[in-house]
Amino acid sequence: MAALRVLAAMSGGVDSATAAARAVDAGHQVTGVHLALSANPGSYRTGARGCCTLEDARDARRAADVIGIPFYVWDMAERFRRDVVEDFVAEYAAGRTPNPCLRCNEKIKFAAVLDRALALGFDAVCTGHYARIRDGALRRAADRGKDQSYVLAVLTRRQLAHAMFPLGDTPKDQVRAEAARRGLAVADKPDSHDVCFIADGDTRGFLARRLGRAPGPIVDVSGAVLGSHDGAYAFTVGQRRGLRVGRPAADGRPRYVLDIEPATRTVTVGPAEGLDVHEITARRPVWTGCLPPAVPRECLVQLRAHGDVHPCVAWLDGDLLRIGLRRPARGVARGQAAVLYDGDTVLGSATISATG
Amino acid sequence: MTAAATSRAYLDHAATTPMRPEAIEAMTEELGRLGNPSSLHTAGRRARRVVEESREQLAEVFGARPSEIVFTSGGTEADNLAVKGLYWARRDGGRRRVLTTSVEHHAVLDSVRWLESAQGAEAVWLGVDAEGTVRPEALRAAIAQAPERVAVVSVMWANNEVGTVQPVAELAAVAHEHGIPFHTDAVQAAAQLPVDFAASGADALTVTGHKLGGPVGVGALILARGIEPVPVLHGGGQERDIRSGTLDTPAIRAFAVAAAACAQRRAAEAARLAALRDDLVRQVLAAVPDAVLNGPPPGERRLPGNAHFSFPGCEGDALLMLLDANGIACSTGSACTAGVAEPSHVLLAMGADEFRARGSIRFSLGHTSTQEDVDAVGKVIGEVTDRARRAAAR
Numbered sequence: 001m002a003a004l005r006v007l008a009a010m011s012g013g014v015d016s017a018t019a020a021a022r023a024v025d026a027g028h029q030v031t032g033v034h035l036a037l038s039a040n041p042g043s044y045r046t047g048a049r050g051c052c053t054l055e056d057a058r059d060a061r062r063a064a065d066v067i068g069i070p071f072y073v074w075d076m077a078e079r080f081r082r083d084v085v086e087d088f089v090a091e092y093a094a095g096r097t098p099n100p101c102l103r104c105n106e107k108i109k110f111a112a113v114l115d116r117a118l119a120l121g122f123d124a125v126c127t128g129h130y131a132r133i134r135d136g137a138l139r140r141a142a143d144r145g146k147d148q149s150y151v152l153a154v155l156t157r158r159q160l161a162h163a164m165f166p167l168g169d170t171p172k173d174q175v176r177a178e179a180a181r182r183g184l185a186v187a188d189k190p191d192s193h194d195v196c197f198i199a200d201g202d203t204r205g206f207l208a209r210r211l212g213r214a215p216g217p218i219v220d221v222s223g224a225v226l227g228s229h230d231g232a233y234a235f236t237v238g239q240r241r242g243l244r245v246g247r248p249a250a251d252g253r254p255r256y257v258l259d260i261e262p263a264t265r266t267v268t269v270g271p272a273e274g275l276d277v278h279e280i281t282a283r284r285p286v287w288t289g290c291l292p293p294a295v296p297r298e299c300l301v302q303l304r305a306h307g308d309v310h311p312c313v314a315w316l317d318g319d320l321l322r323i324g325l326r327r328p329a330r331g332v333a334r335g336q337a338a339v340l341y342d343g344d345t346v347l348g349s350a351t352i353s354a355t356g
Numbered sequence: 357m358t359a360a361a362t363s364r365a366y367l368d369h370a371a372t373t374p375m376r377p378e379a380i381e382a383m384t385e386e387l388g389r390l391g392n393p394s395s396l397h398t399a400g401r402r403a404r405r406v407v408e409e410s411r412e413q414l415a416e417v418f419g420a421r422p423s424e425i426v427f428t429s430g431g432t433e434a435d436n437l438a439v440k441g442l443y444w445a446r447r448d449g450g451r452r453r454v455l456t457t458s459v460e461h462h463a464v465l466d467s468v469r470w471l472e473s474a475q476g477a478e479a480v481w482l483g484v485d486a487e488g489t490v491r492p493e494a495l496r497a498a499i500a501q502a503p504e505r506v507a508v509v510s511v512m513w514a515n516n517e518v519g520t521v522q523p524v525a526e527l528a529a530v531a532h533e534h535g536i537p538f539h540t541d542a543v544q545a546a547a548q549l550p551v552d553f554a555a556s557g558a559d560a561l562t563v564t565g566h567k568l569g570g571p572v573g574v575g576a577l578i579l580a581r582g583i584e585p586v587p588v589l590h591g592g593g594q595e596r597d598i599r600s601g602t603l604d605t606p607a608i609r610a611f612a613v614a615a616a617a618c619a620q621r622r623a624a625e626a627a628r629l630a631a632l633r634d635d636l637v638r639q640v641l642a643a644v645p646d647a648v649l650n651g652p653p654p655g656e657r658r659l660p661g662n663a664h665f666s667f668p669g670c671e672g673d674a675l676l677m678l679l680d681a682n683g684i685a686c687s688t689g690s691a692c693t694a695g696v697a698e699p700s701h702v703l704l705a706m707g708a709d710e711f712r713a714r715g716s717i718r719f720s721l722g723h724t725s726t727q728e729d730v731d732a733v734g735k736v737i738g739e740v741t742d743r744a745r746r747a748a749a750r
Contacts, residue, residue: 070681072677119746120674120747121678121743134706159652
């Protein structure tokens with residue numbers, strides 16, 4: 001491959017640092033960039049929580065020093081707030097369960113950052129994501145447990161054409177070992193978990209502060225009121241814990257959140273079978289691994305990050321993607337992505353808007 | 357955008373400038389010697405002598421008496437000591453007002469803000485005109501509102517971003533009409549202009565080593581007799597109890613050597629730099645006709661080595677990155693912790709809108725600057741601004 005001008009996004013973590021180092025080894029002209037995404041960056045990382053603190057920026061800078069590449073910090077805090085954080089809150093307010101990492105990839109890392117990089121003369125953006133690109137399409141990483149193709153499937157072919165994922169063929173523990181060999185201090189740094197902009201991990205508290213008290217009824221499938229809640233955003237489809245209905249179900253079996261209706265703020269709970277989903281409708285499909293299917297197509301679908309794959313049939317209905325599951329799936333939430341796979345190759349991705 | 361350039365043009369002398377060889381030599385020599393200048397024995401007295409000779413040398417360079425020189429760790433510390441120390445010394449009797457400008461360096465600005473938020477001070481921010489100049493009449497009017505309430509006035513000698521030279525002697529005189537102490541941050545001025553403490557009438561004046569070819573980590577607050585700020589640092593009582601801490605003999609020596617070398621060559625250097633700077637301005641405007649030169653026109657109201665431009669439609673940090681990739685070092689003028697550039701508070705104070713304030717670059721020349729440095733900018737600035745414009749217009 002010809003030497004490219006590559007912008008390596010460096011979070012301060014071990015994956016992006018190693019990815020940047022590999023891009024240099026591959027002969028590319030690499031520049032490291034740390035994205036300052038937080039409006040109020042904390043000084044220190046607290047364990048695995050949160051991201052993009054000043055300490056993370058420093059870790060990224062030091063990794064760039066060791067790798068020997070120029071390093072800058074780009075302020076994307078305002079766009080991140082608008083496109084990722086506000087979207088996250090709005091989705092919950094609408095009774096859906098968003099995936100902010102997906103939104104960040106779609107709007108920030110491979111849009112705002114990529115567009116700016118291309119305008120400044122770069123050819124590609126490199127990240128430490130675990131995924132592979134083959135023939136312009138996205139494929140799962142070799143390390144299935146770390147595979148992030150699900151959150152990258154929202155990218156278009158154009159975006160993928162300018163993306164670089166050097167870690168796709170390597171298991172995570174080997175990446176850490178490699179980072180240590182390269183003299184990167186971040187080799188031992190814990191991975192960040194949870195939502196990067198909710199540093200204390202308390203999503204419910206974060207949403208409560210943003211959306212306030214928004215009480216509504218908790219009902220059973222017949223519509224009988226069982227109790228009340230202070231905010232439907234505290235619930236997600238498939239959830240079993242924290243229902244606080246007070247008394248057990250008549251049949252003594254556990255109840256699950258089956259549905260969240262935002263206009264009336266009604267949370268419907270019921271038995272596990274109520275979670276069974278046979279059909280899914282999804283909006284805004286993006287096709288990267290195939291042309292939009294003119295006829296129904298057998299494939300696999302993944303319905304949440306690190307979720308199982310389900311055999312299905314997928315077809316287009318106007319602008320919508322319809323998915324018929326061969327066997328029912330549970331815990332399917334509106335707002336999550338439905339990602340279609342053919343084996344390990346991503347065919348496309350769409351946002352779940354209805355289930356049945 | 358070219359590949360990583362091997363030759364580099366440094367146009368950020370306002371941030372720091374190469375240490376002069378004679379200063380490096382003097383410092384290295386002294387580093388090999390032993391002695392705390394506060395010790396009473398032979399080794400200590402030897403070191404003390406070096407400090408005192410340096411003090412005398414600096415006093416001569418800056419038109420002060422040796423007893424007026426207080427060594428610090430640099431310009432920021434000296435500014436803190438002046439602003440906070442003089443406020444604390446004067447605030448009894450209801451003197452809570454601190455008058456300063458909206459274009460000061462952060463060492464003064466943030467000190468004043470802190471005094472306001474944590475020490476009961478009342479900050480009065482003097483406006484500047486479109487060139488960044490503080491008019492003496494504006495100061496007089498601000499003082500006149502309640503002269504008995506003013507603790508201290510601080511106005512920088514020359515602005516580090518756009519190079520504006522303030523009418524320091526007139527401003528000091530206005531402050532003295534009401535017996536108010538006047539401090540001036542002369543950190544940028546000292547390298548390129550004749551800074552004469554006595555002639556200026558200032559009561560307190562800040563200088564630092566690394567802006568004139570000395571080492572980083574040493575500076576001085578020059579204090580007129582009778583002006584006694586409350587110390588920021590307490591301890592061993594060095595520098596007449598005003599600034600405790602073991603004196604850094606090697607750095608002080610290098611500071612003095614650098615200041616003397618700088619002063620000796622200053623007039624010729626100023627002329628040389630002004631010519632280079634004027635050519636830089638000409639080349640930039642030729643390549644980018646809609647670029648705007650911020651600050652006063654080249655001449656005696658502007659630092660000879662300073663050129664500060666706004667490039668319409670561009671973001672400063674994109675320009676910086678592209679220039680860096682072309683081997684050119686310069687600045688957007690404003691530093692910060694995370695490395696993210698903020699809009700220049702100086703430009704905002706001069707009446708620029710946020711876009712102009714964000715789309716600016718400062719080029720600053722110094723004692724090692726050459727025509728090649730200027731030509732390097734002229735060669736690429738056109739294509740760099742084109743690209744930066746494209747990056748911003750998305």
